[in-house]
Amino acid sequence: MSFSSNSVIAKARAIYGRSLKADDYARLCAKGSVAEAAAFLRQTDRYADVLSDINPQTIHRGRLEALIRRSTFDIFERFHKFDHSDSRVFFKYIIMELEAEQILTALESVAGGSADRYVAELPTFLLEHAETDLLALAKAENYMEFAHLIEDTPYHKILRPLLVDAQQTGRINIVECERRLYTFYYLSALRTADRTYKGSDRQTLRRSLLKSIDMENVVSCCRMKMFGTAPEKIKVSLLPFRYRLREDTIDRLIQLNDTEKIQAELEKYGYRISGNPELQSVEQLAETISMEHLRRTLRLSRNSAAVYYSLIECLKIEQRNVKTAIEGIRYGLSSSDILSMLVI
Amino acid sequence: MGIEKMSQLTVEGPLGKLDNALLLCCESRMFQMTEFSNAAAPQNLSQENPYEMPYNEMKNMAASLNITPQLKAYDSISIESPEEFEKYCNDTVGELAKLKEEYDEIAEALDEHRRTDSNLKHLLSLDVSFHELFNMRYVKAQIGKLPSVNMQKLDYYENKGLHFIPFEQDGEYTWGVYLAPKNDAAFADTVMNSLFFEATVLPDYLNADAAESDAVLEKIISDEEQLKTLLKQKLDDFTANHKEEFLAVFSKLKHLYECFELRKNALISNDRFTFTGYCPTKSCTKLTEKLLTIGDVTATEVPLKGKAATADVPVKLKNNVIFRPFEMFVKMYGLPEYGTFDPTPYVAVTYMLMFGIMFGDVGQGLAISLLGLIMSRISKNGLFPIMTRIGLFSAAFGVLYGSVFGIETIIEPFFHRENIWRALGYTEQPHNIFQVATVLLIAALCIGIVLIVISMTFNTVLNFRRRKWGEALFSVNGVCGLVFYIALVAGVAGMFLFGIELFSPLYIIAFIALPLVLIFFKHPLSDLISGTKHGEKISIGNFIIENFIDLFEAALSFLSNTMSFLRIGGFILSHAGMMLVVAQLAGTNVPGAEITVGTVITYIIGNLIVMGVEGLLVGIQILRLEFYEIFNRFYSGNGKSFRPVEITFE
Numbered sequence: 001m002s003f004s005s006n007s008v009i010a011k012a013r014a015i016y017g018r019s020l021k022a023d024d025y026a027r028l029c030a031k032g033s034v035a036e037a038a039a040f041l042r043q044t045d046r047y048a049d050v051l052s053d054i055n056p057q058t059i060h061r062g063r064l065e066a067l068i069r070r071s072t073f074d075i076f077e078r079f080h081k082f083d084h085s086d087s088r089v090f091f092k093y094i095i096m097e098l099e100a101e102q103i104l105t106a107l108e109s110v111a112g113g114s115a116d117r118y119v120a121e122l123p124t125f126l127l128e129h130a131e132t133d134l135l136a137l138a139k140a141e142n143y144m145e146f147a148h149l150i151e152d153t154p155y156h157k158i159l160r161p162l163l164v165d166a167q168q169t170g171r172i173n174i175v176e177c178e179r180r181l182y183t184f185y186y187l188s189a190l191r192t193a194d195r196t197y198k199g200s201d202r203q204t205l206r207r208s209l210l211k212s213i214d215m216e217n218v219v220s221c222c223r224m225k226m227f228g229t230a231p232e233k234i235k236v237s238l239l240p241f242r243y244r245l246r247e248d249t250i251d252r253l254i255q256l257n258d259t260e261k262i263q264a265e266l267e268k269y270g271y272r273i274s275g276n277p278e279l280q281s282v283e284q285l286a287e288t289i290s291m292e293h294l295r296r297t298l299r300l301s302r303n304s305a306a307v308y309y310s311l312i313e314c315l316k317i318e319q320r321n322v323k324t325a326i327e328g329i330r331y332g333l334s335s336s337d338i339l340s341m342l343v344i
Numbered sequence: 345m346g347i348e349k350m351s352q353l354t355v356e357g358p359l360g361k362l363d364n365a366l367l368l369c370c371e372s373r374m375f376q377m378t379e380f381s382n383a384a385a386p387q388n389l390s391q392e393n394p395y396e397m398p399y400n401e402m403k404n405m406a407a408s409l410n411i412t413p414q415l416k417a418y419d420s421i422s423i424e425s426p427e428e429f430e431k432y433c434n435d436t437v438g439e440l441a442k443l444k445e446e447y448d449e450i451a452e453a454l455d456e457h458r459r460t461d462s463n464l465k466h467l468l469s470l471d472v473s474f475h476e477l478f479n480m481r482y483v484k485a486q487i488g489k490l491p492s493v494n495m496q497k498l499d500y501y502e503n504k505g506l507h508f509i510p511f512e513q514d515g516e517y518t519w520g521v522y523l524a525p526k527n528d529a530a531f532a533d534t535v536m537n538s539l540f541f542e543a544t545v546l547p548d549y550l551n552a553d554a555a556e557s558d559a560v561l562e563k564i565i566s567d568e569e570q571l572k573t574l575l576k577q578k579l580d581d582f583t584a585n586h587k588e589e590f591l592a593v594f595s596k597l598k599h600l601y602e603c604f605e606l607r608k609n610a611l612i613s614n615d616r617f618t619f620t621g622y623c624p625t626k627s628c629t630k631l632t633e634k635l636l637t638i639g640d641v642t643a644t645e646v647p648l649k650g651k652a653a654t655a656d657v658p659v660k661l662k663n664n665v666i667f668r669p670f671e672m673f674v675k676m677y678g679l680p681e682y683g684t685f686d687p688t689p690y691v692a693v694t695y696m697l698m699f700g701i702m703f704g705d706v707g708q709g710l711a712i713s714l715l716g717l718i719m720s721r722i723s724k725n726g727l728f729p730i731m732t733r734i735g736l737f738s739a740a741f742g743v744l745y746g747s748v749f750g751i752e753t754i755i756e757p758f759f760h761r762e763n764i765w766r767a768l769g770y771t772e773q774p775h776n777i778f779q780v781a782t783v784l785l786i787a788a789l790c791i792g793i794v795l796i797v798i799s800m801t802f803n804t805v806l807n808f809r810r811r812k813w814g815e816a817l818f819s820v821n822g823v824c825g826l827v828f829y830i831a832l833v834a835g836v837a838g839m840f841l842f843g844i845e846l847f848s849p850l851y852i853i854a855f856i857a858l859p860l861v862l863i864f865f866k867h868p869l870s871d872l873i874s875g876t877k878h879g880e881k882i883s884i885g886n887f888i889i890e891n892f893i894d895l896f897e898a899a900l901s902f903l904s905n906t907m908s909f910l911r912i913g914g915f916i917l918s919h920a921g922m923m924l925v926v927a928q929l930a931g932t933n934v935p936g937a938e939i940t941v942g943t944v945i946t947y948i949i950g951n952l953i954v955m956g957v958e959g960l961l962v963g964i965q966i967l968r969l970e971f972y973e974i975f976n977r978f979y980s981g982n983g984k985s986f987r988p989v990e991i992t993f994e
């Protein structure tokens with residue numbers, strides 16, 4: 001193992017060590033207002049830097065969430081400057097995932113006829129790193145203009161047929177767009193893992209990526225079922241990678257309605273969670289399962305790429321937790337109710 | 345020296361005298377109250393504390409007035425009942441609240457104006473009056489700050505009638521004004537809001553341009569500052585005038601409040617109270633006499649004998665002035681149980697000796713001692729008195745090693761004396777301590793062996809005293825362990841140091857194999873002696889495996905514990921090595937070297953670093969030896985500390 005790998009592992013663990021703990025979440029959820037939550041977050045090691053300039057009393061919730069998102073990105077941007085191996089490779093994928101998310105929002109804006117919300121929520125830190133001119137996408141008034149704007153990016157090839165179709169029918173298949181963008185993202189990541197790493201390093205990283213895909217598929221499956229999508233359509237709308245969850249498992253998951261039953265089914269395939277937490281949703285279940293695996297990898301793995309990938313995913317979950325907590329506080333939920341929705 | 349003898353004290357009396365009795369016990373600082381046990385008593389006094397409300401009010405008041413609570417004599421205070429205390433609080437608080445309210449109002453207004461002024465400062469380049477700006481007929485204008493990162497997003501809104509004019513960039517934000525047609529004002533507000541624009545709201549009277557408004561605001565701020573200072577002075581005067589009386593009232597209230605809390609531990613029957621607790625025997629008579637003065641209150645003392653005492657009896661260590669600071673290390677590990685043995689003197693002697701040996705230097709030792717002496721006058725940190733003592737031992741051994749601040753030419757080292765180096769087996773005089781390294785390491789091992797043997801002897805004697813025959817005779821740290829260890833050490837020392845072959849078959853069977861066999865069968869043999877059965881039944885296979893592993897571990901621990909003491913010798917060499925580096929840096933390691941200012945400075949800095957780093961390391965290493973190699977063999981540290989009831993604001 002190279003010195004650089006060791007330093008990536010050490011730095012990733014140090015960053016994870018500064019992330020919010022169960023006690024911090026409990027204290028955050030006990031706050032009575034967004035201002036108090038902002039003041040609390042400003043005192044934590046994790047968010048002290050990014051929130052140093054804000055006035056907790058006047059900060060807008062959206063601005064607070066944007067800064068929290070930015071702080072996670074900053075970590076990887078700094079990592080990217082510090083390390084020239086694994087983080088360089090994966091920084092591209094962090095950008096790619098955020099870019100895919102923004103392209104989907106921009107497409108929804110075209111469908112909705114106004115890009116105001118898209119522009120307002122567009123993370124500006126992404127603009128200088130993304131392959132697509134994300135701000136220009138706001139100016140697209142129809143799907144062909146959109147296709148033209150992404151012409152020089154890899155997304156053109158995968159989205160063009162859908163955009164042409166949407167131009168003719170007037171309706172964009174967002175679910176398929178999402179599936180294609182994330183398939184492209186995971187496929188690129190898996191190919192990079194195969195090209196860059198060998199032996200057990202490659203296996204460990206592939207395992208981490210495929211486990212994430214399995215959990216994404218579980219969530220998509222349940223979400224689509226909730227919206228009344230037909231089982232056949234659900235199956236073709238999932239990401240086309242299978243790790244532990246084979247076709248027959250997917251069939252069974254489509255039939256299950258209850259989070260507890262889904263949990264029991266997933267346990268058969270080794271997706272277990274320790275303890276017996278009361279889970280509110282399938283999303284929470286999937287993230288809790290992922291979190292256990294990610295934490296284990298972060299703590300024990302000697303594979304720097306897998307550790308780095310786990311850090312990315314852990315911080316994403318933390319970001320969602322903070323967002324949920326802030327929303328919960330804003331809507332006046334009790335601290336126990338908010339805590340029960342978090343992945344800790 | 346050792347553990348203070350304790351007595352159990354039972355206090356009885358009429359219910360009306362309960363508070364007086366409790367107050368006396370608190371004031372004596374020599375009585376630890378036994379907590380009330382539900383199963384033991386018919387009734388106890390667990391009512392709501394009526395002093396709680398005035399107590400909390402006074403606590404808050406003390407915080408508002410910046411008064412640090414401290415106990416004061418309160419004989420002159422006639423207030424008694426909770427209602428009277430509440431009245432006192434209300435009267436004083438009423439006056440204080442009025443002043444405080446005025447002060448807070450002005451402070452708040454001042455903060456608000458300062459905030460507005462700091463916002464206004466970013467807009468000084470705006471030469472239009474605010475009145476004109478905010479009262480345009482067709483255009484809506486709003487001043488404030490926008491996160492700079494969102495500036496690039498404004499291009500998108502350019503064709504939608506929204507214009508932002510930046511004035512100044514300050515860190516993450518850009519200050520400016522946005523303009524939009526009045527008809528599209530709602531849209532502009534929504535957009536700017538979504539871009540996290542923070543609007544600055546100006547008071548109506550600031551209707552001139554930015555520079556003029558700034559001047560007006562500065563005048564207002566200056567006036568408010570003066571008023572705030574005046575009110576602060578009034579508050580301080582109020583505090584000064586009421587402080588002594590306040591503290592006396594608060595002290596009395598604190599006593600009454602705490603005593604009431606202690607009532608929960610008293611048992612009540614037929615309008616009479618009883619409470620029990622522990623008191624050092626020597627102070628019992630004095631406390632009993634005081635309690636008797638209350639009238640109708642009786643106190644019964646039952647001295648607690650070591651063997652008969654229960655495990656709940658608290659422990660108060662009693663040592664002379666030299667050893668007392670080392671109680672800190674014993675407490676750190678755990679106090680001894682009542683009726684057992686206090687290892688403080690043993691720790692003190694071994695710690696001071698080992699520190700002296702490992703860090704022997706006359707100059708540095710005296711410096712540490714002096715620093716400890718000065719600091720113990722200033723600070724209550726328990727390490728400083730220890731530094732005073734160990735520094736003296738360091739100086740004493742420094743004389744032996746001939747080292748004064750690392751200079752070895754002032755005093756003759758012991759190994760330079762011919763009779764000594766010849767006795768140590770050298771044919772010529774060793775020039776420095778590194779040449780006697782082997783002797784030092786052997787000496788370190790000898791110290792370790794002696795300390796281990798003493799610790800095992802302690803364990804054996806203590807177990808004999810507790811009548812734990814099995815432990816005393818057959819345990820690894822009992823007679824068998826002692827015989828095995830001494831025989832092994834004697835055999836090895838005889839073979840390598842004196843050329844005497846002790847390991848004859850009879851010697852091996854009697855002093856090495858037999859003790860090991862007895863240790864192996866410790867449990868059945870102990871049962872045989874005590875006539876009791878040992879715990880659960882285990883199979884023969886398990887018995888052999890368990891005891892073999894225990895025996896193996898014990899044998900290994902003898903070896904590792906003994907080797908662990910090599911660090912004593914190691915640190916002597918390390919100390920000498922570090923001082924050699926200092927000498928080299930100072931350039932005094934060659935004969936006839938010139939002493940310059942630089943040499944002196946290097947020596948001072950070098951000595952400070954060595955004292956700081958190595959002194960700390962040696963201190964920690966000795967503590968490690970005490971806890972792991974010595975305490976492990978005879979000491980459990982399961983005692984409970986003596987915590988007398990007392991009233992304090994700390």
